[in-house]
Amino acid sequence: MQLPHTPTLLTATEDGILAVSINRPETRNAMNAQVVTDLIATFKHLQFQKDIRAVVLRGAEGNFCAGGDIRDFARIREISVAPGTDPIAIFNRRFGEMLELVNTAPQATIAIAEGAVLGGGFGLACVADVTIAHRDASFGMPETGLGILPAQIAPFVVERIGLSNARRLGVCGARFNGEEAVRLGLAHFVETDNAGIDSRLSSVLQQIHRCAPQANASTKQIMLSVGKQPLAAVLDEAARLFSVALSSEEAAEGTRAFKEKRIPNWASAQL
Numbered sequence: 142m143q144l145p146h147t148p149t150l151l152t153a154t155e156d157g158i159l160a161v162s163i164n165r166p167e168t169r170n171a172m173n174a175q176v177v178t179d180l181i182a183t184f185k186h187l188q189f190q191k192d193i194r195a196v197v198l199r200g201a202e203g204n205f206c207a208g209g210d211i212r213d214f215a216r217i218r219e220i221s222v223a224p225g226t227d228p229i230a231i232f233n234r235r236f237g238e239m240l241e242l243v244n245t246a247p248q249a250t251i252a253i254a255e256g257a258v259l260g261g262g263f264g265l266a267c268v269a270d271v272t273i274a275h276r277d278a279s280f281g282m283p284e285t286g287l288g289i290l291p292a293q294i295a296p297f298v299v300e301r302i303g304l305s306n307a308r309r310l311g312v313c314g315a316r317f318n319g320e321e322a323v324r325l326g327l328a329h330f331v332e333t334d335n336a337g338i339d340s341r342l343s344s345v346l347q348q349i350h351r352c353a354p355q356a357n358a359s360t361k362q363i364m365l366s367v368g369k370q371p372l373a374a375v376l377d378e379a380a381r382l383f384s385v386a387l388s389s390e391e392a393a394e395g396t397r398a399f400k401e402k403r404i405p406n407w408a409s410a411q412l
Contacts (some may be wrong), residue, residue: 145186147179150199157194158346162201169207169257171198177239184242195349198269199253208260234263237293244268245365247358249349254278254328264294267301267327273341274319274328281316302326351408353391356380
């Protein structure tokens with residue numbers, strides 16, 4: 142698979158797993174416009190890559206992502222634009238576009254939340270299918286303490302941990318560790334060291350590997366539609382997707398494997 146050129150990301154593909162690392166360690170992997178552009182390009186590309194089963198998101202050199210790059214904010218404020226355009230709103234909305242693409246990726250997505258998991262990094266952790274946290278990671282939404290807003294991440298935070306806790310974190314800007322992230326439902330697992338994170342990641346990938354890729358993608362599609370459409374419409378679409386799945390080669394192979402007491406072909410290779 143030929144990935145787009147992404148100067149701020151480190152990428153590697155092995156056995157159907159794409160590892161993506163934000164590579165700006167000098168800023169604790171803070172997101173500037175180029176990081177957002179690179180993540181958008183990567184996840185748009187992944188929409189059509191059926192050979193990729195899972196994506197592992199992390200940050201280089203021990204920090205997941207420290208949020209938006211403040212220096213980028215200053216640069217955007219100084220851009221000269223035509224009347225009637227708002228470069229700040231356009232830049233901010235583009236970040237939301239990136240979160241939407243990660244959130245709806247057909248692949249299983251896993252975030253490794255260690256070090257700084259702040260602002261935009263907090264948002265990324267909220268849109269991963271599985272988030273593995275280091276116990277000593279620092280989570281938080283510090284935006285309001287800077288006089289700005291967690292504008293694009295706020296809806297995803299509410300969906301992840303509920304309105305009550307999201308409101309508390311939003312207006313207090315509180316920092317908390319990986320154990321609290323699990324308690325809140327933001328992260329799914331907490332580990333005390335890198336060896337524990339690696340072991341947990343291996344276990345999660347093995348579980349994903351046992352699931353049929355298109356079945357996973359369609360299951361995510363159904364779940365993400367809940368609350369955004371009337372229930373009857375969600376169930377109608379779920380019935381259609383079930384019919385497509387039952388008529389697919391995946392279902393035929395899964396049925397054959399069950400009858401023959403063997404693992405299906407999508408799970409036959411070891412990760």
